[in-house]
Amino acid sequence: MQRRDFIKSTALASATAVIAQRLAAAQGTTPTVGPTLPPAGEGITWDKAPCRFCGTGCHVQVGVRDGKVVAVQGDQLADVNKGLLCMKGYHVGGILYGEDRLTTPQLRRNGKLEDISWEEAIDVIARRIMRNPDGFGFYGSGQWTVPEGYAAQMLMKAGLGNNHIEPNARLCMASAVTGYLSVYGVDEPAGCYDDLDAADVVINWGNNPAEMHPVLFSRVIDRRSRGEKVTLIDLSTRRTRSTEYADHYLEFKPHTDLAIANGIAHLLIANGTWDREFVEKHCNFKHDPTAKSLHGEAIDFETYSAAVAPYTPEKVEEISGVSAADMRMLGDLFGNRNLRITSLWCMGMNQHSRGTAINRLVHGVHLLSGHFGRPGDAPTSLTGQPSACGTAREVGTLCHLLPGGRLVAKQPHRQECEELWNLPAGRINPKPGYHTVLMWEKFCTPTTAGGDIDTILVQVTNPGQSLPDLKRLFRDKQGLEDKFLIVSDVYPTATTELADLILPAALWVEKNGVFGNSERRTQQWFKMVEPPGQARPDVWMTLAIAHRLFELGHPGMRDRDGIYFMRTLDDDGTEVPTWDWAHFHDINADRALFNDYRRFTFLKHKNVAPYDVLVKSRGMRWPVIEQPDGTFKETPFRFMEFSDPYVKPGAGIQFYHSSTGDDRAQIWFNPYEPAAEEPDETYPFWLCTGRVIEHWHTGTMTMRVPQLRGSMPNAYVEMHPNDALKLGFTQGEIVVVESRRGSIELPVWLNGRGRPPTGSVFVPFFDQNLLINDLTINDTCPISKEPDYKKCAVRLRRRTVTSAA
Amino acid sequence: MTIAPPAAISSLILTLSADASAEAAALRALAVYPGLEIGDYQRPWLPAVLESATPKDVCAQLQALPGVVFIEVTFVEVPNGAPLPSLP
Numbered sequence: 001m002q003r004r005d006f007i008k009s010t011a012l013a014s015a016t017a018v019i020a021q022r023l024a025a026a027q028g029t030t031p032t033v034g035p036t037l038p039p040a041g042e043g044i045t046w047d048k049a050p051c052r053f054c055g056t057g058c059h060v061q062v063g064v065r066d067g068k069v070v071a072v073q074g075d076q077l078a079d080v081n082k083g084l085l086c087m088k089g090y091h092v093g094g095i096l097y098g099e100d101r102l103t104t105p106q107l108r109r110n111g112k113l114e115d116i117s118w119e120e121a122i123d124v125i126a127r128r129i130m131r132n133p134d135g136f137g138f139y140g141s142g143q144w145t146v147p148e149g150y151a152a153q154m155l156m157k158a159g160l161g162n163n164h165i166e167p168n169a170r171l172c173m174a175s176a177v178t179g180y181l182s183v184y185g186v187d188e189p190a191g192c193y194d195d196l197d198a199a200d201v202v203i204n205w206g207n208n209p210a211e212m213h214p215v216l217f218s219r220v221i222d223r224r225s226r227g228e229k230v231t232l233i234d235l236s237t238r239r240t241r242s243t244e245y246a247d248h249y250l251e252f253k254p255h256t257d258l259a260i261a262n263g264i265a266h267l268l269i270a271n272g273t274w275d276r277e278f279v280e281k282h283c284n285f286k287h288d289p290t291a292k293s294l295h296g297e298a299i300d301f302e303t304y305s306a307a308v309a310p311y312t313p314e315k316v317e318e319i320s321g322v323s324a325a326d327m328r329m330l331g332d333l334f335g336n337r338n339l340r341i342t343s344l345w346c347m348g349m350n351q352h353s354r355g356t357a358i359n360r361l362v363h364g365v366h367l368l369s370g371h372f373g374r375p376g377d378a379p380t381s382l383t384g385q386p387s388a389c390g391t392a393r394e395v396g397t398l399c400h401l402l403p404g405g406r407l408v409a410k411q412p413h414r415q416e417c418e419e420l421w422n423l424p425a426g427r428i429n430p431k432p433g434y435h436t437v438l439m440w441e442k443f444c445t446p447t448t449a450g451g452d453i454d455t456i457l458v459q460v461t462n463p464g465q466s467l468p469d470l471k472r473l474f475r476d477k478q479g480l481e482d483k484f485l486i487v488s489d490v491y492p493t494a495t496t497e498l499a500d501l502i503l504p505a506a507l508w509v510e511k512n513g514v515f516g517n518s519e520r521r522t523q524q525w526f527k528m529v530e531p532p533g534q535a536r537p538d539v540w541m542t543l544a545i546a547h548r549l550f551e552l553g554h555p556g557m558r559d560r561d562g563i564y565f566m567r568t569l570d571d572d573g574t575e576v577p578t579w580d581w582a583h584f585h586d587i588n589a590d591r592a593l594f595n596d597y598r599r600f601t602f603l604k605h606k607n608v609a610p611y612d613v614l615v616k617s618r619g620m621r622w623p624v625i626e627q628p629d630g631t632f633k634e635t636p637f638r639f640m641e642f643s644d645p646y647v648k649p650g651a652g653i654q655f656y657h658s659s660t661g662d663d664r665a666q667i668w669f670n671p672y673e674p675a676a677e678e679p680d681e682t683y684p685f686w687l688c689t690g691r692v693i694e695h696w697h698t699g700t701m702t703m704r705v706p707q708l709r710g711s712m713p714n715a716y717v718e719m720h721p722n723d724a725l726k727l728g729f730t731q732g733e734i735v736v737v738e739s740r741r742g743s744i745e746l747p748v749w750l751n752g753r754g755r756p757p758t759g760s761v762f763v764p765f766f767d768q769n770l771l772i773n774d775l776t777i778n779d780t781c782p783i784s785k786e787p788d789y790k791k792c793a794v795r796l797r798r799r800t801v802t803s804a805a
Numbered sequence: 806m807t808i809a810p811p812a813a814i815s816s817l818i819l820t821l822s823a824d825a826s827a828e829a830a831a832l833r834a835l836a837v838y839p840g841l842e843i844g845d846y847q848r849p850w851l852p853a854v855l856e857s858a859t860p861k862d863v864c865a866q867l868q869a870l871p872g873v874v875f876i877e878v879t880f881v882e883v884p885n886g887a888p889l890p891s892l893p
Binding site for chain 2: 011
């Protein structure tokens with residue numbers, strides 16, 4: 001058989017096997033073709049890995065031949081994607097092979113980048129830290145693997161006693177975190193993707209899963225194809241691909257989702273369809289008069305009921321634009337306990353200056369109506385990055401967290417962590433560090449004016465494109481001679497443009513890794529190919545920096561016994577010098593770090609599986625509990641007795657981390673309030689930013705894939721034809737979009753895949769040459785500190801000769 | 806810059822319409838679609854192998870065919886062609 005024939009037959013077999021599985025599921029029979037691994041042949045070897053892109057956590061089989069990734073197949077053994085891939089996963093193998101991969105450390109001297117050795121690079125970093133340890137910030141992301149994030153966390157909080165560490169996840173799901181914490185007392189969803197197989201109604205709250213989480217979306221469409229009735233409701237500020245499949249499209253004015261959620265709560269009470277038994281048994285009521293408190297104040301049901309009473313269908317229609325009839329339809333759906341309702345959301349609710357509040361309210365609607373605690377009845381926030389949950393939230397790389405859901409501000413929590421790390425008492429700094437926006441603001445402010453962060457190390461993210469209000473929070477670094485930016489990445493980016501030191505990084509299957517996806521699933525993979533040139537894993541960089549600091553005499557690099565505290569031990573307890581590149585691969589450093597981290601996960605019932613168990617699985621959802629026979633069992637549904645072993649027998653549902661200490665969840669009232677910046681006479685349009693199906697976030701990887709870049713080569717401004725007509729714009733015309741913070745020129749796209757209403761425009765943020773975040777606002781949710789990328793005011797005008805020049 | 810990526814093999818699952826005439830029209834069109842080889846139809850799912858330099862664009866065209874409801878992907882070859890030059 002010729003090579004291409006072999007690949008074609010492998011490809012067709014994969015699709016046929018997935019269909020066989022589906023047919024068997026629909027008919028309740030055994031599939032004629034079982035889930036299979038791709039056949040070895042033509043010199044191709046296959047191994048599993050989670051996809052590198054979004055938080056869905058699809059598993060792929062990666063085909064390698066002659067040291068190169070040559071094929072990718074959806075993993076049929078993976079529960080998440082059951083053999084499917086999306087358009088980006090389709091091309092994930094190609095991200096490794098852009099021509100301009102960074103391959104050598106480079107130091108900027110006299111304005112020019114010069115190649116240097118890794119030894120010098122690590123020494124430069126360590127000496128920058130030594131000269132001002134408190135002025136050092138570490139900025140990573142939800143693309144950090146769990147071991148990478150854990151190593152960074154150890155270096156900063158356990159070693160330097162410095163809490164200025166943040167993941168870019170602050171920019172994408174911090175409001176989901178504060179939502180879960182303030183409602184359930186513990187982060188991350190109770191439900192899982194299995195809810196999508198059981199729900200009668202799926203409500204998208206301001207998200208577009210058809211493009212952003214297509215494999216999850218296809219799970220619902222697949223059920224419909226099998227003849228099942230699944231009602232899709234698209235609550236959105238513009239029409240998207242998801243709208244095309246929706247039974248109901250409810251368009252709301254930006255920022256008014258709080259009024260809609262309160263309106264549903266009002267209807268449940270007014271109609272007497274709230275679940276009194278569930279609420280009386282499992283819930284308390286709270287409000288937040290300061291609008292800044294994570295835990296707020298207790299109120300009674302009567303106070304809550306009075307607070308939501310003004311949100312009548314007619315009033316909500318006036319505020320949001322969603323008709324009173326549609327509000328009643330939503331109220332009736334939630335009031336029907338015979339249905340199972342899953343709410344999904346992503347950046348629309350999280351990148352919101354009332355992000356915590358809207359997260360609370362959607363959880364509250366589910367709790368008040370009793371649509372909680374059965375498969376298919378769940379409020380779930382989807383993440384945008386592959387390990388936003390695993391690394392940012394669980395490892396706790398946010399500036400106020402410690403691993404295992406511990407807080408730096410709580411003395412008993414610090415003590416627990418100091419003991420697990422064998423640190424001297426008092427090593428961990430009790431003061432939370434700077435959150436993302438503040439960290440970059442301090443970095444871009446002259447030291448003499450209070451800018452007390454002078455060095456930032458960036459790993460696996462691109463803040464020069466993804467931060468809001470980019471001039472203020474990033475480019476103002478230019479000209480500040482005492483500031484020093486270190487960037488580890490795989491390609492040149494908007495961030496490396498201002499870097500003083502660039503570190504070439506290994507990417508995806510060029511290194512070992514562990515991710516944690518949106519449904520609490522921890523996923524492991526092994527290195528399969530060599531990184532190019534001198535590119536190295538980020539985890540090695542952090543281990544090497546820590547050891548160089550130890551050599552330079554930083555006292556924080558010693559534990560309470562005076563021994564180097566970030567040492568890597570093998571199974572026999574022998575130290576392996578993984579900080580030394582020549583010995584990094586003598587041991588699986590990921591395994592050692594992950595198993596060390598695992599001890600922390602028991603502190604808040606987030607038990608992850610041992611590394612060696614994950615090796616054999618397609619990921620496991622925590623808490624993962626060891627069984628009497630030595631096997632490990634995952635927990636699909638949390639707080640529910642039928643699934644969660646931590647629930648007391650007989651309790652049915654138990655919120656065992658309740659912030660009120662009574663095993664109850666909190667139902668919140670938060671009022672609707674106008675956005676921080678709304679359109680006015682001068683800036684009459686709403687601007688919403690977001691993603692496109694072809695590109696992943698800032699496009700640094702997907703813009704190197706010819707097919708994806710060819711399909712979507714540049715950003716655009718999507719607008720309503722009537723607005724274009726009024727302004728005299730034509731399809732494709734380059735126009736100026738400007739806010740109070742900046743302006744850019746973009747081609748107009750009318751009647752495209754997204755269709756905003758009049759008065760709104762949408763611009764994607766993937767394009768490095770057209771930085772829409774020059775225009776966005778740096779206003780954040782007062783509790784989560786997550787910026788609002790979805791709402792600010794802009795104006796549009798024709799390009800003048802001057803601006804075109 | 807002109808981007809001319811090499812042809813790649815991928816496999817698709819096309820979900821076809823429950824409407825019999827639309828389904829039949831889709832099957833007829835797909836059977837002769839350039840670059841597409843179809844497998845055994847198991848209502849409503851049709852497995853297919855696509856060989857194309859622009860699979861995303863072809864998928865968009867397939868999606869637009871009457872009777873094609875949804876397209877999913879299960880396999881993709883990473884082409885061995887020249888990598889894309891650096892960003893301008």
